[in-house]
Amino acid sequence: MRSRPPSGGLAMSDPSDPLNSAPASDIAFTPAVKAAQAKRGSRAMYARVEARGGFRTRITPDLVAFLGELDTAYLATANASGQPYVQHRGGPKGFIRVVDEETLGFADYSGNRQYVTLGNVSENPKAFLFLMDYAHRRRIKIWGELRAVENDPDLVARLMPEDYGALPERALLFRVRAWDINCPQHIPQKIDAPLVVAALKERDDRIAALEAEVAELRAQLDARG
Missing domain, CATH: 1.20.5 (Single alpha-helices involved in coiled-coils or other helix-helix interfaces)
Incomplete structure (x- = not known):
């Protein structure tokens, strides 16, 4: 799946990053989270997940297939002080494209010009994608880092859905650090x-x-x- 890095692409994983020597699920299961799991009786179950390496870290064919049917997503970021923000992202099915084995990308369309997401990632690149498939009662969570790529019309053209009437302003690249599939419990079918x-x-x-x-x-x- 990997080819030459896209213009404005993200760097490969840093071997010195502690997350690279720990289970991938540690991106979510911090010591405080593990303490909460231990207190409430679920720590042993998730310790077995960690023993298998934790969450998935590469873009697999089943994730590619899921993205191909997706026309809506929720993108979460936070500013330097930790104030969170969640923004809806949408487009034709498959608007979130696979750039390489660890990077997703999508065009950033012109909107209400608040630029909260852009401001957040300029000082804190950590981001989260929450993907829902209500029809089949499936959801996927993806942790990673987000980067805005300005002034790269070739990259934008690669990410822009065909015959979609939105005005793209830039490209957004999301480096996947870990992802997991949730159970369908409590997901209403829509x-x-x-x-x-x-x-x-x-x-x-x-x-x-x-x-x-x-x-x-x-x-x-x-x-x-």
Whole structure:
């Protein structure tokens, strides 16, 4: 999956980073989190996850397939003082693209010009993607670092969905540090409106065909009578 680094791409993982010698799940399971798990009885279960290496750290084919069906995401950042911010990101299915084996990318469209996310990542690159598939009751959590790439029209063109009527201003590159799949418990099933419209049309077409068939049979019976 890896090719030449994209223009404005992110650096490879730093071998001196403590996270690289610890289970990948330690990005979320800090000592305070582990203490809370121990107090409430779930530490042993997650220790077994850590023994297997923790969360996944590379972009795998199943994650690529999930992203290909995704048209909405929630992107979380925080400023230098830790104040969090969550922003919705959307586009046609597959708008989050795979750049290389550890990097995702998407075009940053023109919006309300508050630039909270851009300001946050300028002083704190840590970011989080929360991805929901309500139709199939699936969710994926991705931890990483986010970087804005300005003045790179070739990269933006690679990330911009075809025939989408948004104005891209820059590229956003998300280096994946770890990701995990959540269980479907408590996820309500919601179906996208276009799918509902298509299903209802199929039903209505079938009803119309059956009604026409019934009318034809009645006409034949009347003709015999």
